[in-house]
Amino acid sequence: MKQSLRRTAASLLLLGFAANALPHAAHAQGKSKADHPENQPALLTADQMVYDRDLDLVTARGHVEVDQGGQVLKADAVSYNLKQDVIIATGHVSFTQTTGDINFADYLEVTGDMKQAMARGMRVLMFDDSRLAGNFARRTDGTLTVLDRAVYTACKPCEDDPTAPPVWSIKADRIIHDGESHLVEYENAWLEIEGVPVAYTPYLSHADPTVKRVSGWLPPSILNNNILGSGIRTPYFAVLDANQDLTLTPMFTTNDDAMLGAQWRYKDKDTEIKAIGSITELQAPNYTGHGTIGWNIDTTALIDLDQNWRAGAQIQRASDVNYLPTIDTWYPVPYLTVRPYVENFTYSNYFAVEAYSFQTLTTQPLVTTATLQKDPVVLPMVTYSYVGDTDGLGGYTTFDTHSAVITRLSGETNDRQLNTQTTWHRPFTTDDGEQFRLSTSVRADVYNSDHVFTDYSGAENATRFVPDVAVDWRYPFTSIGEHSSQTITPIVMVAASPNTGNSSKIPNNDSLNFELDDVNIFSPTPSSGYDRLVTGPRVAYGAEYTIVNRGGESADFVLGQSYQLHPQSQLPVGTGLDTYMSDIVGRADVSPSNNLVLQYRFRLDHDNLELRRSEVSASIGPKPLNLNIGYTFYDKLSPDSPFSAREQVSSTLTAQISHYWSTQIYTIQNLGEQAGPLQTGARLTYDDDCFTVTADGGSRHTTSAVFNVGHYFNLRIVFKTLGQLPVDLF
DSSP states (O other): OHHHHHHHHHHHHGGGGGGGGSTTOOOOTTOOGGGSGGGSOEEEEOSEEEEETTTTEEEEEEEEEEEETTEEEEEEEEEEETTTTEEEEEEEEEEEOTTSOEEEEEEEEEETTSSOEEEEEEEEEOTTSOEEEEEEEEEETTTEEEEEEEEEESOOOOSSOTTSOOSEEEEEEEEEEETTTTEEEEEEEEEEETTEEEEEEEEEEEEOTTOSOOOEEOOOEEEEETTTEEEEEOOEEEEEETTEEEEEEEEEETTSOEEEEEEEEEEOSSEEEEEEEEEEEOOOTTOOSSSSEEEEEEEEEEEEOSSSEEEEEEEEEESSTTHHHHTTOOOSSSEEEEEEEEEEEOSSEEEEEEEEEEEESOSSOSOOOGGGOSOOEEEEEEEEEEEOOOOTTSOEEEEEEEEEEEEOSTTSOEEEEEEEEEEEEEEEEOTTSOEEEEEEEEEEEEEEEESOBTTBOSEEEEEEEEEEEEEEEEOOEEEEOSSEEEEEEEEEEEEEOOSOOOOTTSOOSSOTTOOOOTTTTTOSSOOSSSSOOOOSSEEEEEEEEEEEETTSOEEEEEEEEEEESSOOTTSOTTSSOSSSBOOEEEEEEEEEETTEEEEEEEEEOTTTOOEEEEEEEEEESOTTEEEEEEEEEEOOSSTTOSSOOEEEEEEEEEEEOSSSEEEEEEEEEEOGGGOEEEEEEEEEEEEOSSEEEEEEEEEEOSOOSSSOSSEEEEEEEEETTTEEEEEEOO
16 A cells, blocks of 8 residues: 555656646746756545556545646546556646746546646646637647647736636637747637737748747738838847847838848847848839938947957948938937047046037028038047045046047048046035035147138147136024925135136137037036036025925926136137126926926026026926926027027826726917928827737827828737737828
8 A cells, every 4th residue: 555655646747747738838948957847756646546456556636736836726526546557637727837827617528648648728828918718628749739729828818707708818719839939820710809800811920939039920010101102010029039130121011122131139148249131122113212212231349358448330331321310220310430449447447438429400590600510530538537536635536538430521620639628626515504515627738730711621639738626615593393304505606816827719610609608607627528618717696495394395496607707709709708707507397296397497588688598398297197398499599600599388288087998188389470280199108917909099299201290100919928000091
């Protein structure tokens, strides 16, 4: 009897193998044989154990549970026929695998060698919350599992009515799972939405949840615009090895255009590369680009050479400015960049060697200065920064240097420059709470440039040596009440340096867009680049007021102005520092409740207090019903400024209609002399645990060579765990 019970226990351990008889089970790769759950000790518990000597049958009944290596089998009854070498589990059968999958069945029968099995009423809850069910399941050859009249979905059952059909599901005559290839195949499959069949395919396949990546076709996307007409993209994803993959995306259009896009990704512990490119044969007669072949490339690479050194590159190029919008590719900035670089990081040092090349994506010139129109090439650009330790006086030293060689086309401004700045910082606080920050610095620069002047093409040399000393003083006064705390901080910054250094022999490459604001008003060196300096004696004064309530309400206000003994005439006119008294700048951040956030930034003319710049943003309401409003106004800096005045207002209303439905209504309007709508539209989104649909439609009122000025409609359908279907209808 003891021997028989030992055989019975050993046989019941084989139930751990039953996981392999169920769909989507796979053993972890790379483990030794001894580490597999089926080779681990097992714990068997049951209310009753019966051994029939005549039939050579062992039966466990009542709350049967077998726990082996993290795999748990539960059933009302489990029996093992020693003669036939067959294990049978009945009644509320469940099997929890180490992968996280849970398998349920009404009846499970499996041979002792685990190569043959069958189950009735099979249901699988996979670790990614997707579900699979079949009336009958059978396993052959130890690896192949077939479910008849089966259904798959990633949707959870409805809480109010669990018997209701899922949002979407795939029903098939047969679902086949190959345990070796980890592939799930569907025969005669229907896609159902809310129980209604909407699409049929004789064959469909995807990897099981144990596979992170697998080669195969991805969902197609549809494109529609004025140039290409209607087109379809059909991407194919190929896994090359554990570290790299390739996606090829052919596209065909109604205008007989053909495109091939490619994306290659590589990643290991030291290297990460992502390369994207495309080439298109453009037969459309209304394409305004160069020639009939368009192309683009967009590559980023980062390589860790050792603990302190790394190298990288960004490479962006296109055949012409019209190609990218034609293939529905957009960048957040109106230019493409090529930038190779090498960097070094240590405890107190940073060193970089890099190069830049640009390609503009707009035909509109950004400035009117003819010598600065062409896209520059910067090769090389060297940057070095050092931060010292605290010295015996309680201060520390920083050293920053920058050098660059900037080249343009023949006849344009070219220059070589070396910029250095050495600064000693000494912050301290007095016993009564006054906060001081003393800094002394020396700026030393060397420039060699040609074609600086329109009437002289020869080289010009320029040097400058500008010492500077500055003191920043702040004295916060704080009052703490029963329900709130308030702090008012007067601020004074005094800086002194010779009023020299901004020579006309130095081209202005990087300081064209300087503007005084609440961020740089109290800075000793508020310059926006290397080429133009703010010099001469200068004092900035203002205050900051902050109030915070215990309930979370808060407000913060900043106001500042400066006086310079010498107006900064070398800076662009209208920057706010081109007169003795600067413009007045300020900021207000107010949050009277969690449902209301207001932000306001402004610049006022120091003479008549007229607005030169005004930015307002407001978030009103809770997340279920929220209104975001933004207003921006920039005055024309001067009558001959290349930058026109700009005034716009934008708003977005977001409403959570129900638990799954939400909508947005948005608009952008031009105000002022060119008043009129720029874009108006609405977005409707359905989002639950398994399905997302986004419909975005509206009208554009800006000119475009690619898109119809007027209307657009985009549709995005996402089947979670399966893929998405993006469609640009018009």
